[in-house]
Amino acid sequence: MMLFIMATVGHRGLWVRASSAASPDSIPEIISLAEEMDITDIYYQAVVGGYAYYRSELLPRSQYLTRLSGPDYDPLERLTAEAHARGIRVHAWVNSLLVWSGEEPPESTSHIFYRHPEWSVKDVLGRAMFGYSQKTWSFYGLDGLFVDPALPDMRAWLAGVCLEIAIRYPVDGIQLDFIRYPGTWWGLPEREESSMFSLPESEELRWMELVRYPTLPFSERYKVWHFWRLNAEREASVYEAVRAVSDTLRSHPATSCPRLSAAVWANPPAAGFRVAQSWWRWEGAVDYLAVMSYTQDTGTFSDYLDFALSVRPEAVFGIGFLWPNMEAEAREEEAAVLSRGGAGVSFFDYTRLVNEVDRDKLLGKKPAGEPRKSKESLGAIRGAFSDPPPRGLVGEGRGLLVAGEDEAFGDWLLRLSADRERDLKRLGLTREAFYENLRDDVAAFKALDMAIFPVGDVLLSPPGREISFAFLPFAGEDPEAVKKRAKDVKELPLDTIIYPKALDPLAKAVFSAKRGKREICLAPDGVYVFEVKREISAGKKVRRKDIPRELLPVYIGWTIKARLDRALR
Template structure:
């Protein structure tokens, strides 16, 4: 995705509770990584937001390209050619889907669905072919969703297998699993079973957003990709908690205990600490608002760190994020304060996932995001084509234009040319190009 602004550098000022207390497991030391994170302070000063992208467009016409299209040279070539012919100018390609790599990585295992052996590099091929056509390429990196609700990864090197202690724990499993060593196979098996039984509520297995080594891994992936590929931008996804029912892992509970001390009166902390010896939920239930603030801060801190380091490498790289379009849900349930990220200059572009077949609801979500951003160029409207008829998708492109956003991003290329393609004589991708992009 490209930022659509010309010019130099501007400062933007703009499910159920467990039955009863959870006892501390006997003879289980607190993880060594449970350091004393920063206590809850106000957001720092605004920082410069670079408004000089590599490839500026008057209107972003983007496609999210899911990793399953990046499995062979033939599929990649067809995707770039068709997207270009249909008038799209930006490709957001999923290179980290589930803590795996659809690019050449020494940090994470190769995606299981990649069909061609090394040295085939899907991202390098997309960059080469798209840039030859004047298109922009953004590396789409899933942050905390690290596996689906299925059997664990086959790769022994995958972090789900090597670091089950890095995984987020739902509150519903707390009573059962806090006393279990994460490296005991039953721990991971129960996480997978829970995810499979709750597919309606959670997408799969998440990493723990407060875990320092998780943050380091994600940061390393971002910087590795930013250094080694000729990109136009990088794109956060799943930069959030799965829900307010996470993360109740032992490490997260202890990190909160250490974090919250600075915010409490000594007597209050001492009382909760005494209760904590009997019930590991004492702090999170006794100080629920601060618990929410802690979780929100863990997400924001990683965004800030990555943004500043990516910009230090290349100020013209655009940093964007797919965000929960409903601001209140994003803030209170997923702990994703994307409005503050825009305001404080640690995110260039928000892409609200305004996935709905309801045009009036789409208008509300897009207007809210645009107003929160303070600059229409910093919002691209995310359209869920898979939820709409062809006519509905075209209407939402029109709405995004009428609302004066910086552009549109369709989810997804894969659905549009697959299940949603429609009449082979007039496939949806080409129909959109002719009807709205002058192709």
């Protein structure tokens, strides 16, 4: 059988993590692999975890880098020189808003963690992420601790870091990574509406896509509409952070204005809803996007590819070797980019290409086999708008509609799909019918707002559960061993009152437990053994000033819930 080397697209990138170039001996190996793979662009991770892997006056030098290679070695300088000598472009890859993801707090006292704790993103309960332990953010499925792009000083700091690199090094580009919020319930504006999501049931709305919205109960669609309005501010903050970097690089006379790119989530619902990274609206802010279309499902990759090219034709596409034996899929994905006229691809990452990928198969020097195909069937979805808004509310709200507001909401929902026409067809809706239903929804939402907001100074107390409990911290011990030990706990020496809160596994367990029955709850930092002793009724009127600050979002959320339930009776 004759084998052919696959024709490659114009841009062929390679992401190289900071640690991969932390030793001078690693540079020739990186260059050798880049030449073998016909790499045109290297993205080197110059900023990670709030530390610099280059000479910086704004960031502390990576202690790992210093311990491994001494205080003078500069991996960005060395890699750029060696790559340029071979005609390979180098981009400084900057982890932008993710500033720490270690098990212990940063060592350097000049780290952003200590210098600007006020920049921390807050969750829907008002807690600063910088107060999370590693186990807590990991429990929530997050990447680490983030700073908030809503803050102008923080945006200026990020722009300054990128400018410092552009001035000091002849890099061909700057790439922003983690230029997003950490998740759905982080970074919402500090307003009453945000407290709608402070209760446990709101966690069911932590993800959203076009095909899901019409199947939700009307009351849940009301929450999604409010999230859209709140999320618009998160989207604007992320965009302003990108814009700050772009404007700074383009306006400074000391730079040659390297190209600015951003690594972005490929899945539109996840990018737009969960992390407020609406990159399809970043026109003029970046020169191009690197769409992290990491999947071994070639059908899903094709969806990501088609969507991205329809809105950002200059995009390059990330191929991530996150699964074993995916050389055949990677070849097909690169071929798909080429066949559709895409600008190029970028491989994630150098370490995996060295240790886990059969490069002979990837380059077509020997058979790679057949790529795996998707087994998922995208069938019809029944029940679209089967819970219509109350007609009385629709009538009340018609006169409250702001011109274009319902269309803007609909446009946003349509963006929560990689193939909107296909998904509307699955829902059994024409575009006209979709917008017609939304007009009724939004009219009713506006009428509900008149009945619910402003919340006012007197709030309704949420229900409570008084529990006796014992807490067994993990303290480095295997969680399963601690959980097993929890079954033998005899005494419950502590007492407290638990309220229904989002992002709180103990609250979720307590409100699901039966009174008088001992239960075990796995939490981020340990195991609770508890028993519900008393149930406390909701509905007591309490003045805002008399409510503990940490419980205020829950009181506001419960008051909104009670008014919503009453309005829909």
